Amino acid sequence: MDIFMEQLPIVVHSLNVGFLQTLKLFFVTLIGALPLGLLICFGSKSKITPIRIILKLFIWIIRGTPLMIQLLIIYYFPGLVLHNPIWGGGEVGRFVASAVAFIINYACYFSEIFRGGIISIPVGQDEAGKVLGMTRSQIFFKIKLLQMIKRILPPMSNEILTLVKDTSLARIIALQEVIWAGQAFMKGSQGISGAIWPLFFTAIYYLICNGLLTLLLGGLEKKLEYFR
Amino acid sequence: MRKKIIASIMAMTLCFSLAACGSNNVSADLSDSASLDEATTSESTESDSEGESEVAKIQEAGTLVVGITDFEPMDYKDDEGNWIGFDADMANAFAKSLGVEAQFVEIEWDNKALELESGSIDCVWNGMTLTDEVKSAMDCSNAYCNNAQVVIVPKDKADDYQTVESVKELNFAVEVGSAGASEAEANGLNYTEVNSQANALMEVAAGTSDAAIIDSLMAAAMVGEGTSYADLTYTVGLNSEEYGVGFRKGSDLVSALNDFFKASYDDGTMLKTAETYGVQAALIEQ
Amino acid sequence: MNILEVEHIGKSFEHTEVLKDICFSMEESQVLSIIGSSGSGKTTLLRCLNFLEHADSGVIKVAGNVVFDANDKEYLKESVVRKNRLHFGMVFQSFNLFPQYTALQNVMLAKQLQAEKLPDFKARKKEIFAEIEEEAKGYLSQMGLSERMDNYPHQLSGGQCQRVAIARALAMKPDILCFDEPTSALDPELTGEVLRVIKELAEQKMTMIIVTHEMAFARDVSDKVIFMDDGYVLEYGTPDEVFNNPKEDRTKQFLGRFIEG
Numbered sequence: 036m037d038i039f040m041e042q043l044p045i046v047v048h049s050l051n052v053g054f055l056q057t058l059k060l061f062f063v064t065l066i067g068a069l070p071l072g073l074l075i076c077f078g079s080k081s082k083i084t085p086i087r088i089i090l091k092l093f094i095w096i097i098r099g100t101p102l103m104i105q106l107l108i109i110y111y112f113p114g115l116v117l118h119n120p121i122w123g124g125g126e127v128g129r130f131v132a133s134a135v136a137f138i139i140n141y142a143c144y145f146s147e148i149f150r151g152g153i154i155s156i157p158v159g160q161d162e163a164g165k166v167l168g169m170t171r172s173q174i175f176f177k178i179k180l181l182q183m184i185k186r187i188l189p190p191m192s193n194e195i196l197t198l199v200k201d202t203s204l205a206r207i208i209a210l211q212e213v214i215w216a217g218q219a220f221m222k223g224s225q226g227i228s229g230a231i232w233p234l235f236f237t238a239i240y241y242l243i244c245n246g247l248l249t250l251l252l253g254g255l256e257k258k259l260e261y262f263r
Numbered sequence: 264m265r266k267k268i269i270a271s272i273m274a275m276t277l278c279f280s281l282a283a284c285g286s287n288n289v290s291a292d293l294s295d296s297a298s299l300d301e302a303t304t305s306e307s308t309e310s311d312s313e314g315e316s317e318v319a320k321i322q323e324a325g326t327l328v329v330g331i332t333d334f335e336p337m338d339y340k341d342d343e344g345n346w347i348g349f350d351a352d353m354a355n356a357f358a359k360s361l362g363v364e365a366q367f368v369e370i371e372w373d374n375k376a377l378e379l380e381s382g383s384i385d386c387v388w389n390g391m392t393l394t395d396e397v398k399s400a401m402d403c404s405n406a407y408c409n410n411a412q413v414v415i416v417p418k419d420k421a422d423d424y425q426t427v428e429s430v431k432e433l434n435f436a437v438e439v440g441s442a443g444a445s446e447a448e449a450n451g452l453n454y455t456e457v458n459s460q461a462n463a464l465m466e467v468a469a470g471t472s473d474a475a476i477i478d479s480l481m482a483a484a485m486v487g488e489g490t491s492y493a494d495l496t497y498t499v500g501l502n503s504e505e506y507g508v509g510f511r512k513g514s515d516l517v518s519a520l521n522d523f524f525k526a527s528y529d530d531g532t533m534l535k536t537a538e539t540y541g542v543q544a545a546l547i548e549q
Numbered sequence: 550m551n552i553l554e555v556e557h558i559g560k561s562f563e564h565t566e567v568l569k570d571i572c573f574s575m576e577e578s579q580v581l582s583i584i585g586s587s588g589s590g591k592t593t594l595l596r597c598l599n600f601l602e603h604a605d606s607g608v609i610k611v612a613g614n615v616v617f618d619a620n621d622k623e624y625l626k627e628s629v630v631r632k633n634r635l636h637f638g639m640v641f642q643s644f645n646l647f648p649q650y651t652a653l654q655n656v657m658l659a660k661q662l663q664a665e666k667l668p669d670f671k672a673r674k675k676e677i678f679a680e681i682e683e684e685a686k687g688y689l690s691q692m693g694l695s696e697r698m699d700n701y702p703h704q705l706s707g708g709q710c711q712r713v714a715i716a717r718a719l720a721m722k723p724d725i726l727c728f729d730e731p732t733s734a735l736d737p738e739l740t741g742e743v744l745r746v747i748k749e750l751a752e753q754k755m756t757m758i759i760v761t762h763e764m765a766f767a768r769d770v771s772d773k774v775i776f777m778d779d780g781y782v783l784e785y786g787t788p789d790e791v792f793n794n795p796k797e798d799r800t801k802q803f804l805g806r807f808i809e810g
Contacts, residue, residue, distance in 0.1 A: 038489065107377075114381025124328040124368045124383035163645035166599050167659035167721060168635045171627070177658065181649045209371045209378075221461035222485065224333045225340060229490030231465055262648040263703040 039232075045225055046217075046233045053216025054240045060133055060202045060212065065195070067138035072145025076153070079146060097143040102136065103204050109136045110208040126211070133205040137198075144194055152187035153179065185259040192252040196245050213237045317514040318361065321385060327358040330370040330384035335484050336540040337390040338367070349408075349540040353533070354388050357523050373440065373458065376400040379511050386516065387509040390480060392442035394504075402512050404520045406505030407533075409545045412446045413482050413497040415467055415475040421496050424474070430499060433473035436466035443476035446501040461485070468492055476501065480542070505547065524549045550613065552577040552756055553725055558607035559619075560593055567593045568604070569780040575773060578754035582767035582788075585777035586803060591760045594777070595727050598758070600634045611636045611724060638723030642730040644710045646702040652713045653698040656685040656720050688716035692746055708739035712746055719750075726750070728759040764807050768792050776800050 079090040097105070110132040114120030122128035156179050164174035206215045217234040220227050227233075321327050329351075331338040337350040346367040358365035370378050375391075378384045379401055392410060393403055416424050416433075424430045427450060435454035437443040443463070447454040455472060457463050460481055466472035468491070477485075479500065486492040510516045527533040528549035537543040551574040560568040567590045575581050583591045596602040598609065600617070603625060609617040616633040617624045624630070646655050660681045664670055670677065689698050692712040702710055711731055718726055728747065732740040744766050750757065751770050761767055767774060767788070774791040776784035784791045784800050795801050 107374075110383070111374075111377050111381040114383055115377070118382070120382035122383065124330070124378070124385075125366065126368070128383070157643075157645075159641060159643055159645035160647065162601055162639075163641065163647070164659075165601065165631075166634060166637070166639040167717070168631055169659060169662060170631065173662050177662065178647050185649075207371055207374070209369055209374070211369060218459075218461065219333050221465065221491075222333060222459065222481070223335045223339070228335065229461075229464065229485040229492045231468070231491045262701050 042220075042227050042230060042233075045227060046220060046230070046236065049216045049219070049225065050213055050233065050237060050240065053211060053213035053237075054244075056130070056210065057199075057202045057212040057240075058244070060130070060137060060205060060210070061199055063134045064137040064141055064198060064202075067134065068141035068145055071138060071142035073149055075142055075146035076149040079150065080153075094143045094146065097140055098147075102140050102201060103207050105140055106133060106136045106205060106208050109139075129205075129208055129210050132208060133210045137202070137205070141194070141198060145191075148187050148190050148194065149183070151190075152183040155186050156182050181259075185262075188252065188256050188259065192249070192256075195252065196248060199245055199248065200241060213240055317385070317511065317516045318519055321363055321516070322361060324363070326364050326366045327354070327361065328366050328368055328383070328385045329354045329358075330375060330378050330387045331367050331389040332369060332372050334389055334481070336480070336542060338388075349537055349542050350388050350390060352536050352539070353407075353527075354386075356527065356532070356536075357520060360523055361519065375509070379509065382511075385510070390478070390506050391509055392478070392504045393507040394440075394442050394445055396440060396445075397507075397509060401509035402514055402517050403510070404508040404517055405524060405549065406507050406547050407524055407549070408506035408542060409547060410442075410504045410506055411479040412443050412476050412501040412504060413479045414499045414501070415464060415477060415482060415486060415495050415497050416473070417467065418494050418496045421498055424498050427499055427501070430474060436463040436472035436475045438463055438477070442478070442504045446476055450501065464492055464495065467495055478504075480545075521549075550577070551575065551610075552579075552612055554608075554610040554613075555598075556608045556610070558594070558597060558604045558609070560590075560597060560602060560604050567780050568597070571607070571782055573773075573775060573782060573785055575756070575758075577756055579756060579772040580751045580770055581758045581773045581775065582771040583758065583760045583775045583777060584762070584764065584767055584803075585775075589777040590780040591775075591777045592729055595639075595729050595758065595760050598725075598727060599637050599639045600630045601639075635721060636724045638718035638721055638726040640711070640714050640718050640726070640728045640731050642733050644702070644707075644714045644734070646710055646713055646717075648702050651699050651701055652689060652694060652705065652709075652716075653682070653685055655702070655713055656688060656717045657681050659717075660685070660720055685716070685720055688719050689713070691719075691749075692716045693742075706739060707735045708742045711735065711743045715743075715746060715750075725756045725758060728757065728761070730760055730762065732761070732763060764792075764804070776803070778803070 075090055075094070078086055079094065081087050081090075110122055110129070113122065122132045160178055160182070161174060164178050169177070202212055203214045205212055209215075214234070214237050217237040220230040220233040222228065331346070331350070333339055334348075336348050338346055338348045339351075341347045351365075351367065354365045354367075368384055370384065370387075372389075375387045379387060387401065390408070390410070391397060393406055397403065414424065414430055416430075424433070431450075431452060433453070435447050435452050436457050437447050437454050438460045439456040439458055441460065443460070444454070444456060454476075455466070457466060460475075460477040463472070463475040463477060464485060467475045479497070482497045486495040486497060508520060510520075524533065533549070534543060534546060537546045554574040556572055558568055558571040559566070571594060573581075583594065585591050593602060597604045604617065604619050606619045607617075608615060608619070611633075615624075616636060624633070647658065650658060661678065664677045664681065667673075667677065686695070686698065689695060692715060694709060694712055694716070697705060697709055697713075702713070705713065715731075731747065732743050735743065740763070744763065747757070747759065748770055759767070759771075769788075771788050774784070774786065774788050775782055776791055776795070776797075778799050783797045784795055791800070792804065795804065
């Protein structure tokens with residue numbers, strides 16, 4: 036117990052640093068993947084056939100392969116095949132490569148959720164906007180967007196909670212997120228070696244984070260209950 | 264319109280085949296240990312013909328990117344967060360001799376060959392055992408340190424397993440691709456591969472494996488009193504191994520480092536550094 | 550002078566001809582009812598007037614000006630369509646109110662968006678919005694909804710929703726207001742309030758085209774009646790002509806079934 040109390044502050048500090056990286060990846064992915072997902076969604080409904088086919092193919096590839104492989108390809112492919120390691124070996128490069136992989140991957144999942152949300156809005160809303168002389172963007176932003184958000188919030192919440200946990204995959208390209216930080220103590224780090232408990236301790240971080248997100252998203256759902 | 268579709272499909276196919284080529288090369292490098300010499304020579308002539316000197320490239324960049332893991336006493340962080348250890352100190356000195364700075368980057372150990380090959384790091388310098396696999400995947404420096412692989416068992420059973428013969432009935436956990444895995448194979452042991460030496464220890468602690476094989480340097484740091492593995496201990500030492508530094512195929516950094524090792528061994532600085540971290544007994548004459 | 554002239558309108562979906570050479574005209578302040586069985590093309594005709602569908606052939610003129618000509622691609626451009634469809638207001642069978650806005654906001658929204666295009670919008674924003682709100686409240690009171698302005702659509706009855714939809718269409722000050730079976734989605738006890746409102750509008754000389762199944766109402770309120778069957782205009786005349794002295798057997802059959810049913 037004494038040893039544990041000695042180790043605790045060191046471990047917690049190290050896990051905090053790791054979790055900051057986890058959160059950074061989470062937020063950057065969210066900020067990037069939401070608009071990109073909307074773009075892909077519009078593109079996959081485009082009237083121009085080649086764009087539609089390419090995007091469908093792209094969504095199929097991204098959703099059909101493991102995120103872990105995508106991380107490896109995005110980080111190592113430029114150096115291995117093009118002989119130009121664009122990301123560099125440092126922490127920043129690894130983070131940027133991870134963010135790119137996560138944004139692309141999640142944008143594809145989001146785009147399908149958006150598509151479902153748009154489809155579920157009755158055509159009457161579109162037509163009512165049109166006969167009142169609204170432009171297409173006015174109809175989307177002033178009429179359909181909020182209704183779409185209300186409908187996609189439950190599947191979106193699911194995907195967002197999954198994203199928090201998925202960030203741990205980035206350690207395959209040595210992004211030092213919270214699980215990496217926890218695992219370091221098994222082997223030995225900062226004078227603590229052979230400690231298993233920090234790895235399991237990381238679960239608490241995910242639990243707290245996802246607990247807060249669940250409250251937040253639940254609150255948002257409640258807020259949108261004022262209309263049907 | 265149709266032409267565009269065909270063109271885009273072809274472009275994608277090309278991407279995939281390129282990716283496939285790339286990974287083929289790597290896996291060939293990893294598995295093709297028998298034709299090691301051939302591979303090395305052919306690769307080096309190829310690189311030479313391109314006429315790229317890695318030393319010159321690094322001096323131009325101003326940094327030597329060193330791939331490491333957190334591994335006491337070879338590479339670990341001091342209280343201020345600077346990388347120290349026998350390997351880290353030597354890497355700093357080597358970089359200085361080239362007139363550049365060493366930049367330490369933590370890598371996922373399984374991907375060390377990928378990291379090198381893709382150019383995200385310049386060398387692997389982390390108490391790396393010179394196995395056939397390692398030597399086929401990269402060009403390595405002369406060995407600078409001895410290391411043994413040891414068997415880890417629960418303390419209360421240690422007395423029963425003091426010889427190689429006595430451990431043959433046990434189920435082992437070993438790190439995938441490690442020197443320990445090679446030893447398990449060579450001695451005809453039953454073993455399961457896990458993804459790190461630390462995980463191999465956890466297997467024994469959890470009772471899911473009877474024993475593990477890990478580096479002796481690591482064993483000294485990770486098991487026994489004051490660790491989470493107070494109930495484990497190490498017994499039999501298997502074949503002795505040597506540590507070396509790995510570079511990209513055909514890199515002229517290999518000979519530069521060998522010269523540096525020789526010089527610092529001769530002037531005594533290497534021994535002094537080794538004494539700082541208590542590894543002087545394992546040092547190999549250059 | 551005719552406010553609306555519809556000349557030789559034709560429309561097909563896939564291989565089915567839905568509208569065949571439709572011609573009619575109407576004068577300002579008139580009420581025109583379009584009757585006919587389901588699938589006769591009356592709703593499609595209304596949707597062509599609002600450009601929710603584009604006719605394959607024919608010309609539409611409002612107050613003598615061409616607003617649609619099937620032979621001229623210019624009239625398919627989104628910006629042109631958007632401008633021309635403002636001659637027409639549209640009240641849908643299923644109301645199509647915007648659920649996230651209150652009754653008042655539903656009526657104001659399009660006007661507010663339009664106002665953003667005004668050159669002096671930034672300077673006079675408050676003033677302009679106050680005017681729009683005043684007007685919107687006026688229309689809602691006219692519909693008997695002054696107590697319901699701040700309710701959301703799901704808090705209103707079907708009849709109230711349809712009256713909000715009418716106020717929303719009126720707010721755009723269309724030359725011609727179109728109704729697509731405005732009472733078909735309502736419970737029988739709620740149809741009365743909507744029909745009463747439409748009748749009041751007729752008394753105020755609003756130009757209207759009403760697609761309806763309410764025969765008694767059509768007869769009562771209309772200046773002209775069109776009977777459509779299988780994409781053709783079979784009868785076109787005063788209510789007396791169409792209801793009491795129909796020319797075609799098909800019309801008699803249809804009206805007979807209605808009176809029996």
